[in-house]
Amino acid sequence: MRARVGMLLVAALAVGGVVANWRPVHGGGADDRERPYIAAGQVGEAVSARSFEAQLVSVRGARLLGVGSKGYETGGVWILVRVRVTATTEDTAVRYAALIDDRGREFLLSNRFTQSLADGGRTFQPGIAVEGEIAFEVPRDAATSLRLRLASPLIDHRMDAMAEIEVPKVDTATVDKWATQKEAVVVEQPEVVS
Known part of the structure; x- marks a missing residue:
């Protein structure tokens, strides 16, 4: 025993x-x-980030941005993503916006000027779609293959929802064209859309 x-x-x-x-x-x-819950999607798809849905509408690039009466030049390239944001169940804001390249590098939205669509300055109301551009400054070698990430919290994304949308791939020739463009590209301000 x-x-x-x-x-x-x-x-x-x-x-x-x-x-x-x-x-x-x-x-x-x-x-x-405690990583964020990432919902992935493609261009044109509405991707949920819990309190809002985001849809990537289009992408363009530039060397020089026109914002108000000022111009902003970069040594890399500006990537402008046109996004449609619709709050779903409550008033919300998009405080975090970043582009992620294939190497995992994170490029936050530019803070060189105010970006009211995605810096927390705008509160979205449920059911009302707002569309506008978000500008990112990225190195030229990162601009060919990117993913857009959007979330409501600015810093602490632990166990919260995040939308990730594949940005259409562009070739090096297109990036070079953007980077050598002489005229300024004007950033489109947010507007309510139907």
Whole structure:
């Protein structure tokens, strides 16, 4: 009898050791456990980010941006994404907007000027679609293949929803054309659309 109890005790300790030392795939750290819930989509699709839906309408690029009476030049290239945002269930704002390249680099919306569509300055009302451009300054080598990410929280995206939309790929010749363009491209301001 004592031998059985001893064997059961050893078996229980062995199982306990395995459970205590178990680690999920990729380490299972807080970043993996608490990552945002990303809903992915393509151009023209409405992608949900919990409190709003986002739709990528179009993309264009430039070397020089015209915002109000000022011009903003870049050593890389400006990427302007035209996005339609519709709040779904509550008043909300888009405070986080970034482009992610194939190497995982993150390029936040430019803070060189006010961008009322996606810097938290605009509150979206449920059911009312607003469309406008968001400008990003990216290196030329990143501009050919990007993904747009949008979320309501500015910083803490843990376990919250985030929309990710594939930006149409462009070739290097198109990026070079954008980067050498002489005339300023005017950023389109947000407007209500039907």
